[in-house]
Amino acid sequence: MKLHEALQERTLIGDGAMGTLLYSYGIDLCFEELNLSHSKEVLNVHKAYVHAGADVIQTNTYGANYVKLARYGLEDQVKEINTAAIKLAKEAAQNQSYVVGTVGGIRGIQKQTTPLEEVKRSFREQLYCMLFEEVDGILFETYFDLEELLTVVEIAKKETNLPIIAQVSMHEPGVLQDGTPLTEALELIEELGADVVGVNCRLGPYHMIQALEEVPLPKKAVLSAYPNASLPDYEDGRLVYPTDPTYFQKSAIQLYEQGARLIGGCCGTTPDHIQAIAESVKGRAPITSKTIPVREQPAAIEVTEKERKPHLHELAHQGRSIIVELDPPKRLKTDRFFQGAKALKDAGVDSVTLADNSLASPRISNTAMATLIHKKYDINPLVHISCRDRNLIGLQSHLMGLHTLGIHEVLAVTGDPTKIGDFPGATSVYDLSSFDLIHYIKQLNKGISFSGKPLGEKTSFSVAAAFNPNVRNLNRAVGRLEKKIKYGADYFISQPVYSEEQILEVYEATKHIESPIYIGVMPLTSSRNAEFLHNEVPGITLSSEIRDRMDLYRDDPALSKDEGIAIAKSLIDAALDLFNGIYLITPFLRYEMTVELTNYIQEKTKERQERKVSNGIHII
Structure with missing residues (x-):
């Protein structure tokens, strides 16, 4: 059964964090490069998630694009890293789990750092690696910039008929960083043809559930949710996520009740968290109807033009x-x-x-x-x-x-x-x-x-x-x-x-x-002031004529x-x-x-x- 068909029939369980486990083992390098240098460790993480009950596992390719690999001097190894990652995930899946190629967002709060054209070029290179290795679907995750996500989804729909899972990330429950309401963002992504729309990262189960309470069931697509384990704590110079997997088990039921058909975990989650999710909702028939609670809308922001001088x-x-x-x-x-x-x-x-x-x-x-x-x-x-x-x-x-x-x-x-x-x-x-x-x-x-x-x-x-x-x-x-x-x-x-x-x-x-x-x-x-400005202050240039004029009166x-x-x-x-x-x-x-x-x-x-x-x- 194809992934798209499975999503129509039952609730599927996604996997959890890759980087969190590798980090806990003491590995703090470029996690994507580990597909080549520490392939056994990456393979074991995948196997642990499959054993925990994950129906869908994602390749270790979140940052395996030209832009992010360039930070480590690995930009020329995009093909090798992505190819190795897919082979490792398939070896672990053993036809028990679907393998989706993960493509992470590039832009963060600094939009202008990476022009959209560079995003497109970098994405296409990574996408073609995944299509060549025949993954079961494409997973876009941790996209804070809606423009970037809409761009890559549109490209992917033109290049493949594979299921597209597209997930945004929020700093605040229910709204993207540019102020776009979550509901509106997911509708825009669905209109471009994404098969699964949802949220991942940044927020723990509590706030993610809160955000999804305001989201109606999509008309054609299905919902997904990959919350973080919790807010991280900082102990002895390392980030740790203290959430009890039993709390995740209860939260998974609430995510399911909000219509999520694909439920996994993001930062801080482990095979124990995924096993807890699987025990509570795996295989359940999808929710097909949902009531959005009527809440009192916050008062519209009024602009009171106070007396002020002209700008x-x-x-x-x-x-x-x-x-x-x-x-x-x-x-x-x-x-x-x-x-x-x-x-x-x-x-x-x-x-x-x-x-x-x-x-x-x-x-x-x-x-x-x-x-x-x-x-x-x-x-x-x-x-x-x-x-x-x-x-x-x-x-x-x-x-x-x-x-x-x-x-x-x-x-x-x-x-x-x-x-x-x-x-x-x-x-x-x-x-x-x-x-x-x-x-x-x-x-x-x-x-x-x-x-x-x-x-x-x-x-x-x-x-x-x-x-x-x-x-x-x-x-x-x-x-x-x-x-x-x-x-x-x-x-x-x-x-x-x-x-x-x-x-x-x-x-x-x-x-x-x-x-x-x-x-x-x-x-x-x-004259000294003129010479200093001309010779030592960036961005200021004086003509020879002006410096000569000032030099006439230097004493x-x-x-x-x-x-x-x-x-x-x-x-x-x-x-x-x-x-x-x-x-x-x-x-x-x-x-x-x-x-x-x-x-x-x-x-x-x-x-x-x-x-x-x-x-x-x-x-x-």
Whole structure:
């Protein structure tokens, strides 16, 4: 009897975890490579599950694709590893169990790390290995990214008539990480032709049962469930799953009652867990009807448009906008910082921006300083958020805190690596890149957490992204802008530029982009400052002419400052007719310089407006 026919007639038992058992034996390598180097151990795990009562066993190929094997330098052994895995599973099955080829998800929380085209290429290579070895079906498991799962299911349906088992994974019961309800996700997968749709991994039996209670029986496909043994514990440097198999036995009955026809286990499960499942539900006639409980629906998230100043991207669309960077101090003396913030507010800037430990050097928390200037001076702060210093938990918590504080302007940056800063031995986190962070901030704006769970309220962040025009290939840099727009960026802030010709080049290269760009201008303070920026700071390039101009006054601080202001004004003149947004960067808390430049921008803007009106009257 074929697998598809068996699923129509009775409840089947899947196997449990492969990696958990191998890990418990003290093997902590690439588990898929063990098909070649430790084939006996892999074979014994399969045999243990067959002996425990598994009707369906899966090949040890969860990560046996080009992308994941490349992490171990094994990308050229995709065929050998998959072929060996299938042969071992078939040897263990001995025609007592069905063998399904397992294909694990590649994408996690970082969608942009692996482009969809690479997912497709990698999947096809693995799929063809499985089809050549004639598995009984294909099992897609642990897919957090719905787009990825829909893509591979669609490809598989075109390549084979074998049964397709497609399982999503949830961070939170009943919802995927992008906020898609589980029911909706399973319906989309079924529409593409999957024969079995279900859930696996991440959640234990309790939450998986809770999630399936809201899922109706599929119209054509059947349901599957592969819960984890429990939440893992951490003992003596190792992860352990303490769940009692008898609890799994009771849980299996409840999964069956929710309509699951294929029930197995994921992380932490052992042959004892599978035997417990088999003893409780193996061979039972499938559930053919199910009542979905009527629950009180949570109130829809309402967007109450609180009084707020226009977002910076809105201001730049409407007309001239000036933002000024004033970095938090490296020391605890804060008087000059607050004097500068007040002076900039009085000068009429639209926002004071605060970097997040730029150049990987610790400063007073930019959130703390932003909160204080927001309350003291009614300044609209733009807070930079670096992916370097916070993991996913910290990033979401930080953003929720900003929203609660009434701060809604953020700049998402990847962050300078720690090795260039004051603590080169510190760890760089980088759970997300700036692209991913932009995407997830926009998800918060929909009222959905990073894990897909409703927040109960929508945030209202305006998201800026960084733009570095000081590169050899400007078109490539513009391509990154376009990609960031796709991820949700509202506007851009550029690194400082020091050439009028470069400002024109940037305009010509970006004039097709509708999102506003705040062009960066940072006044020079001395010749030494100019040489340091040009030679040692990544992303900043000065022309020989400007460095020579500053060198003329290297022995006179006052004249050096005046020359730095003069150079900045000439750059501003070049930018005013091309960009609505001007981004001034305050050097060394010398806010008098950026106050003077702010006044200059406003004067020149007024002159231009008056000239336009005058020209208009003359034309009439």
